[in-house]
Amino acid sequence: MKEVLYQKISASLSEQIKNGTLKTGDKMPSLRTLHKEYGVSMNTAIQAYLELEANGLIVSRPQSGYYVSYKPAYLSVPSVSTPSNQAKSESVETLISKVYSTLSNKDVTRFSLGVPENELLPIAKLNKELVNAMRDLTGSGTEYEEIQGNRKLRRDIARLTYTWNGNLSEDDIVTTAGAMNAISFGLMALTQKGDTIAVESPVYFGILQLAKSLGLKVIELPTHPVAGIEPDALKKVLSKIKACILVSNFNNPLGSCMPDEHKMEVVKMLSERGIPLIEDDLYGDVYFGNSRPKPCKAFDEEGLVLWSGSVSKTLAPGYRVGWLAPGKFKDKIVHQKLIHTVSSTTITQETIANFLEKGRYEHHLRKLRTELHANSLQFARAVAEYFPEGSKISQPQGGFMLWVELDKRIDTTELYDLAIRQKISIAPGRMFSLQNQFTNCMRLSYGQRWSEQIDNKLKQLGRIAKGLL
Amino acid sequence: MKEVLYQKISASLSEQIKNGTLKTGDKMPSLRTLHKEYGVSMNTAIQAYLELEANGLIVSRPQSGYYVSYKPAYLSVPSVSTPSNQAKSESVETLISKVYSTLSNKDVTRFSLGVPENELLPIAKLNKELVNAMRDLTGSGTEYEEIQGNRKLRRDIARLTYTWNGNLSEDDIVTTAGAMNAISFGLMALTQKGDTIAVESPVYFGILQLAKSLGLKVIELPTHPVAGIEPDALKKVLSKIKACILVSNFNNPLGSCMPDEHKMEVVKMLSERGIPLIEDDLYGDVYFGNSRPKPCKAFDEEGLVLWSGSVSKTLAPGYRVGWLAPGKFKDKIVHQKLIHTVSSTTITQETIANFLEKGRYEHHLRKLRTELHANSLQFARAVAEYFPEGSKISQPQGGFMLWVELDKRIDTTELYDLAIRQKISIAPGRMFSLQNQFTNCMRLSYGQRWSEQIDNKLKQLGRIAKGLL
Numbered sequence: 001m002k003e004v005l006y007q008k009i010s011a012s013l014s015e016q017i018k019n020g021t022l023k024t025g026d027k028m029p030s031l032r033t034l035h036k037e038y039g040v041s042m043n044t045a046i047q048a049y050l051e052l053e054a055n056g057l058i059v060s061r062p063q064s065g066y067y068v069s070y071k072p073a074y075l076s077v078p079s080v081s082t083p084s085n086q087a088k089s090e091s092v093e094t095l096i097s098k099v100y101s102t103l104s105n106k107d108v109t110r111f112s113l114g115v116p117e118n119e120l121l122p123i124a125k126l127n128k129e130l131v132n133a134m135r136d137l138t139g140s141g142t143e144y145e146e147i148q149g150n151r152k153l154r155r156d157i158a159r160l161t162y163t164w165n166g167n168l169s170e171d172d173i174v175t176t177a178g179a180m181n182a183i184s185f186g187l188m189a190l191t192q193k194g195d196t197i198a199v200e201s202p203v204y205f206g207i208l209q210l211a212k213s214l215g216l217k218v219i220e221l222p223t224h225p226v227a228g229i230e231p232d233a234l235k236k237v238l239s240k241i242k243a244c245i246l247v248s249n250f251n252n253p254l255g256s257c258m259p260d261e262h263k264m265e266v267v268k269m270l271s272e273r274g275i276p277l278i279e280d281d282l283y284g285d286v287y288f289g290n291s292r293p294k295p296c297k298a299f300d301e302e303g304l305v306l307w308s309g310s311v312s313k314t315l316a317p318g319y320r321v322g323w324l325a326p327g328k329f330k331d332k333i334v335h336q337k338l339i340h341t342v343s344s345t346t347i348t349q350e351t352i353a354n355f356l357e358k359g360r361y362e363h364h365l366r367k368l369r370t371e372l373h374a375n376s377l378q379f380a381r382a383v384a385e386y387f388p389e390g391s392k393i394s395q396p397q398g399g400f401m402l403w404v405e406l407d408k409r410i411d412t413t414e415l416y417d418l419a420i421r422q423k424i425s426i427a428p429g430r431m432f433s434l435q436n437q438f439t440n441c442m443r444l445s446y447g448q449r450w451s452e453q454i455d456n457k458l459k460q461l462g463r464i465a466k467g468l469l
Numbered sequence: 470m471k472e473v474l475y476q477k478i479s480a481s482l483s484e485q486i487k488n489g490t491l492k493t494g495d496k497m498p499s500l501r502t503l504h505k506e507y508g509v510s511m512n513t514a515i516q517a518y519l520e521l522e523a524n525g526l527i528v529s530r531p532q533s534g535y536y537v538s539y540k541p542a543y544l545s546v547p548s549v550s551t552p553s554n555q556a557k558s559e560s561v562e563t564l565i566s567k568v569y570s571t572l573s574n575k576d577v578t579r580f581s582l583g584v585p586e587n588e589l590l591p592i593a594k595l596n597k598e599l600v601n602a603m604r605d606l607t608g609s610g611t612e613y614e615e616i617q618g619n620r621k622l623r624r625d626i627a628r629l630t631y632t633w634n635g636n637l638s639e640d641d642i643v644t645t646a647g648a649m650n651a652i653s654f655g656l657m658a659l660t661q662k663g664d665t666i667a668v669e670s671p672v673y674f675g676i677l678q679l680a681k682s683l684g685l686k687v688i689e690l691p692t693h694p695v696a697g698i699e700p701d702a703l704k705k706v707l708s709k710i711k712a713c714i715l716v717s718n719f720n721n722p723l724g725s726c727m728p729d730e731h732k733m734e735v736v737k738m739l740s741e742r743g744i745p746l747i748e749d750d751l752y753g754d755v756y757f758g759n760s761r762p763k764p765c766k767a768f769d770e771e772g773l774v775l776w777s778g779s780v781s782k783t784l785a786p787g788y789r790v791g792w793l794a795p796g797k798f799k800d801k802i803v804h805q806k807l808i809h810t811v812s813s814t815t816i817t818q819e820t821i822a823n824f825l826e827k828g829r830y831e832h833h834l835r836k837l838r839t840e841l842h843a844n845s846l847q848f849a850r851a852v853a854e855y856f857p858e859g860s861k862i863s864q865p866q867g868g869f870m871l872w873v874e875l876d877k878r879i880d881t882t883e884l885y886d887l888a889i890r891q892k893i894s895i896a897p898g899r900m901f902s903l904q905n906q907f908t909n910c911m912r913l914s915y916g917q918r919w920s921e922q923i924d925n926k927l928k929q930l931g932r933i934a935k936g937l938l
Contacts, residue, residue, distance in 0.1 A: 104615065118608040127609050130816075131600070139587040140596050142785035146573065177646060177810045184809040188682075193662055210808040213657075316611035318815030335562075339679040340653040341646045345814040346787030347599075 006047035024381030028066035078392040078405035083201040083220035112427040116447035133350035141347030149175025150349035156356035182308035182324035186278040189332040195242040202432030225394040228258035250283035253443035255396025267299040283399035288373040303327030319348035375446040386462030400447035475516035493850030497535035547861040547874035552670040552689035581896040585916035602819035610816030618644025619818035625825035651777035651793035655747040658801040664711040671901030694863040697727035700734040719752035722912035724865025736768040752868035757842040772796030788817035844915040855931030869916035
């Protein structure tokens with residue numbers, strides 16, 4: 001009798017999901033509501049949701065509830081990239097400048113944006129801590145701080161690494177002006193002009209531009225849209241490279257996340273050759289699952305992993321607060337920081353330190369994760385619904401970027417030009433490689449509050465894409 | 470009759486100065502006081518002061534009055550440096566780290582400090598503008614700003630260059646995280662590993678460290694403690710160098726200021742060969758004379774001078790707000806900024822923009838100049854009085870650093886070790902060269918409020934120096 005009841009409920013809800021009454025990204029009724037509305041026990045309600053979850057129709061979010069996650073069957077994952085394993089250094093600057101130039105125009109729906117929109121940030125609370133910092137700091141933040149960075153902030157960052165058994169102390173951390181600044185110090189300290197490094201493919205274009213400017217050769221590794229780089233692919237080029245850069249958790253632009261076994265394997269093979277890994281973990285805190293994925297740093301026994309992060313994607317891009325735990329290269333990194341910038345901005349570091357110290361960060365992240373997760377499901381649904389048949393999307397389990405692969409005949413650089421005229425901006429796939437690939441791909445950011453307008457803009461974008469077939 | 474009267478007054482005051490009743494750095498009675506106390510006309514009072522000024526006993530400060538500037542005759546200027554004109558790249562890191570490590574200890578009297586002390590900064594007014602910036606900025610400063618930097622700030626900086634006919638616009642300026650960050654972008658954009666650059670000697674050690682880290686060879690040019698580098702010395706090495714870096718106005722550590730003719734000549738000879746000049750003009754606004762000295766940039770017709778500045782020495786070191794007017798290299802510099810740090814801290818830039826916009830800067834600078842000028846005279850007097858006979862000091866006409874040359878037998882690295890035990894910190898001369906020179910020199914900062922305690926500490930330092938003879 002009981003069994004029949006929960007199955008009846010789950011079948012009814014399943015129908016509502018499949019016919020679109022309950023839409024992907026929608027929050028499901030609470031268990032308590034189910035219990036009341038259907039007049040069943042809490043246990044039965046739970047059983048019904050477990051069944052829906054097992055069928056892939058809903059997902060649970062810790063401390064938040066259940067969400068519709070239905071994806072029509074034809075929507076599949078993009079292919080593993082197959083870049084050439086020769087080092088390249090061609091240019092895509094013009095395209096990047098073009099995309100950047102529209103970023104400050106707020107009339108444009110910015111699916112190309114690399115940061116979450118303001119409305120998702122805890123601005124009032126940050127302001128409170130900014131005023132506190134101004135009051136508490138000697139000289140109100142006009143003084144230089146220690147070269148290694150604000151001590152309180154370093155302590156807070158070290159403390160946060162307990163979630164993945166980082167076991168770091170304030171002495172292990174150097175603060176930087178954002179994560180790219182951390183990567184820049186890392187590359188300048190560890191490589192010389194002419195050296196070769198390995199990166200994911202597609203990969204954040206800033207990393208490619210930096211490497212090029214430093215005269216480095218870049219090997220782009222085949223990368224799976226869900227699981228990240230293939231350890232075997234890295235193994236093949238180990239003899240050529242001086243350093244490796246990975247965005248291991250919720251990679252920009254793919255949203256991929258390396259499984260722990262891959263992380264372990266990668267760290268092991270790099271350690272055997274003494275090759276440093278610069279790990280850009282700036283999205284790791286924005287996970288949609290039950291716990292924070294470990295970074296490669298968690299498996300680092302030799303101090304060869306330079307683990308970096310920032311609050312640019314979660315709290316305040318304009319504060320320029322990031323960090324690096326440089327392992328055994330700490331002295332070199334502190335020296336780089338000293339000679340290139342002397343020290344970090346005092347007051348924004350103190351503000352973030354205050355914010356972290358009061359435990360506000362975890363509270364904010366919980367809300368942010370829930371909202372971004374729901375957004376990611378809405379975007380997936382919209383792409384399935386509006387984009388040309390055969391479109392593929394990555395399945396980010398964190399972060400706020402997803403990767404869309406369109407029909408081979410669609411050139412996303414052309415799509416960009418057409419879309420921007422209708423005040424929609426995307427990041428064409430070509431930006432994310434030094435090679436001429438990903439021309440039918442694009443990165444979409446879902447880091448803005450979901451609304452009917454966003455849905456309409458995605459519909460409009462789909463229509464433009466269809467027009468290119 | 471009138472003539473006799475003013476001479477009588479000036480003789481009486483002259484006596485008071487020479488016997489120490491009126492001490493170097495003291496403010497002289499106002500003309501009105503003189504007029505009342507001596508019962509003479511304002512004209513006579515003025516005549517008396519002009520006579521004292523002509524005899525080098527007092528100096529006038531615009532909008533402030535007259536100050537005692539008597540220096541006993543035996544105090545002369547240090548010698549012109551005679552570095553070898555071979556490129557060198559030896560190391561003094563250990564010494565620099567040692568000196569840096571005591572900088573955060575506020576029990577120490579920090580004559581080694583490279584910034585003015587808090588008490589000289591307009592902190593309350595800056596705080597007001599910080600709160601305004603927080604209220605006015607979209608997202609309260611959490612947003613990324615334009616890569617080139619805050620537009621309002623760039624406009625203000627361009628406007629300030631009118632004082633030396635800079636004729637720059639907001640489009641010509643790129644903001645940076647302080648002046649060293651500007652120099653770093655300049656060197657990275659314009660030079661390659663193995664290139665040679667020319668600098669002053671002695672020169673700020675940060676420049677030497679940066680050049681070394683970038684794999685550049687450095688030629689140190691003979692530098693006059695009052696007039697800066699000799700154009701002829703630069704001429705001799707032109708064929709070897711890829712770029713030149715000059716702190717043309719109130720050089721750190723000498724306090725030297727290049728005469729306009731030298732600036733013109735230097736720009737001309739560099740232009741003929743197309744060699745860029747990175748000009749670090751971060752002390753130019755802190756002049757003690759009647760007007761701001763021109764930078765070399767004022768004579769630049771080809772866009773070859775990259776003119777940099779910051780508010781780190783006048784308003785807020787910890788804000789990390791500086792700038793560069795890169796001439797024809799603007800695109801390269803913007804690209805460097807993009808790849809290494811993405812953008813500047815939004816809120817501190819806006820705060821400084823507000824401060825400059827309201828004309829608060831000129832008001833603050835007037836007070837700062839008066840105080841620092843008086844300090845410089847007090848320091849000169851104290852060195853003459855307390856330091857070993859034969860000590861020489863530079864005669865800074867701006868900034869807050871002076872250079873002391875002691876007896877050849879005194880090693881200032883040893884002096885540092887002895888002084889720090891008595892809680893006095895100096896910057897030994899050896900820090901300011903890659904060559905083994907200036908071992909009997911030191912840089913003293915007078916960027917703190919003058920007090921009896923400072924006087925005592927200088928006396929104590931003199932005693933320690935004498936002990937080394």
